Amino acid sequence: MVRPEGIFIERHMTVEELDKQIKLEKNATLLKRLYFIKYRYGELSVEESIQRIGSSKQTGYTWQERWNQDGYDGLKPRYSGGRRSKLADKQKEQLKIMLTKRDDWTTEAARELIFKEFDVKYSLKQVRVILHNFGMKLAKPYSHDYRRPDDAEEQLKKKSRRWMMTQ
Incomplete structure (x- = not known):
């Protein structure tokens, strides 16, 4: 019973x-x-x-x-939010401003910037999370040929026109 x-x-x-x-x-x-x-x-x-x-x-x-x-x-689940960030909110704002000055940051370069400016070490994964939270997109860097002239598009157009005329 x-x-x-x-x-x-x-x-x-x-x-x-x-x-x-x-x-x-x-x-x-x-x-x-x-x-x-x-x-x-x-x-x-x-x-x-x-x-x-x-x-x-x-x-x-x-x-x-x-x-x-x-x-x-x-x-309803009550999440405590996890561990506090190593960077304060004010530091994150400063970091975001620094990162938006250029648009060709690599994750490694961003990690080095964080260490240099704030003396805080993050893993590459955490740097990606921070960048994502800032609304930044991860992209594969576009490779640039150092031999390419500054007016490459213009030269191509001229050569294309000449070639079209000979045809």
């Missing part, structure tokens, strides 16, 4: 509303949590409900506590 659940589940929405929300939910993490609440509405204990989801018992108690306090919004 199962012992009755000691923690009450708040009914912030009806079973029908909960089923509708489950059908509409696109976030897999939130969907899993909504199924847990549905099992709790169905008179299953926290332990039985969380076993069906495949998470730990403590996680179930945390989800239920958040549901009881805030309802649906309490189940």
Whole structure:
């Protein structure tokens, strides 16, 4: 015989509303949590409900506590944002200004600039993330032939015209 659940589940929405929300939910993490609440509405204990989801018992108690306090919004994932950036916001603004003065930066050159100006070391991958966040696009550098004359297009047109006349 199962012992009755000691923690009450708040009914912030009806079973029908909960089923509708489950059908509409696109976030897999939130969907899993909504199924847990549905099992709790169905008179299953926290332990039985969380076993069906495949998470730990403590996680179930945390989800239920958040549901009881805030309802649906309490189940939404709360991301802390990760590690703080090595560059302050003001430094990032300065970097963006420096980078926009030229349009032919390589990732390696941008990394060297960051180290030279701010004494901060980043991996190439993180430099690409920073550049992407600035709205800069990564592109393969266009190679330039050092032997090419400055008026190459004009010379080509002249030679093309002469060739066309001889034909």
